[in-house]
Amino acid sequence: MNDLYQGFLEGLYQMTWLEGIAVFFAVLSVLFQKENNILVYPTGIISTAIYTWLLSREHFKLYADATLNAYYLVMSVYGWVYWAKKRPQEPVVPITSSNGRELITAVLISLGGWGIFYYLLRHxxxxxxxxxxxxxxxxxxxxxxxxxxxxxxxxxxxxxxNLVAVPLLFYKHLYLTSLLTIFLFIVAVFGYFSWRKEVQQSEITRL
Structure with missing residues (x-):
């Protein structure tokens, strides 16, 4: 327990101002996401751009994480444009549940991506x-x-x-980032129920 505490203090001491900015905007982004606010994307773009650069540096060598953040950056730009599309009587694209095809696609992205990332990391x-x-x-x-x-x-x-990332980050002694991930996990739980309530209300309205 003492080693964990000392590691946390060391991580806090070594945290650069640039990392602090990245964490700050990451927290803002997930809070905006929970509130279904389009600002989730500009704040996310700032955070992921910083993390992409930081994690790819020689000091960290977290190339997979850097690649993931680069993907987040691209998807944030795409998502910002997609969310901002105007719909009749709707300011942004509405929240909906995934259909069967979208769920299958998400599973394929997960499994296929797992295999590709593993191969690249392994070899x-x-x-x-x-x-x-x-x-x-x-x-x-x-x-x-x-x-x-x-x-x-x-x-x-x-x-x-996030659930798998927390012990992985602790194992790599990235204590600050692991605490951020725990925070993101908690916010995401509330975010799910908030979005589900909106989906249910929308379905009732259509009836």
């Missing part, structure tokens, strides 16, 4: 946790795709990713 990096690292990245990619399409089930896949 082209010095990663000592390729299975878990690949799984976290793949499920997060699938969740981000559903988020961009404003699908309720995005929260489930993102939290599956």
């Amino acid at each position: 082209f990096s010095d990663s000592n946790v390729p299975v878990m690292d690949a799984f976290v990245s793949a499920t997060a990619c699938a969740g981000m795709w559903l988020l961009a399409k404003r699908k309720l089930e995005n929260w489930i896949l993102l939290n599956i990713s």
Whole structure:
């Protein structure tokens, strides 16, 4: 327990101002996501752009995480444009549940991405946790795709990713980022129920 505390203090001491900005905007982004606010994307773009650069540096060598953040960055731009599309009498694209085809696509993204990330990490990096690292990245990619399409089930896949990421980050002594991930997990739970309530209300309105 003392080692964990000391590791946390060391992580806090070593945190750069740039990392602090990335964490700040990551927190803002997930709070905007929970509130179904389009600002989820500009704040997310700032955070993911910083993390993409930081994690790819020689000091960290977290190339898979850097790639994932680059994907987040691209999907954030796509999602921002997609959400902002005007609909008759609707300011943005409405929240809906995923249909069967979309769920199958999300599963395929998760499984296919897991295999691809694992292969790359196993054969082209010095990663000592390729299975878990690949799984976290793949499920997060699938969740981000559903988020961009404003699908309720995005929260489930993102939290599956978060659930596996927490012990992985602790194992790598990334204590601050693991605490951020725990926070994101909790917010995502509330986000799911908030979005589900909106979906249910929308279905009642259509009846």
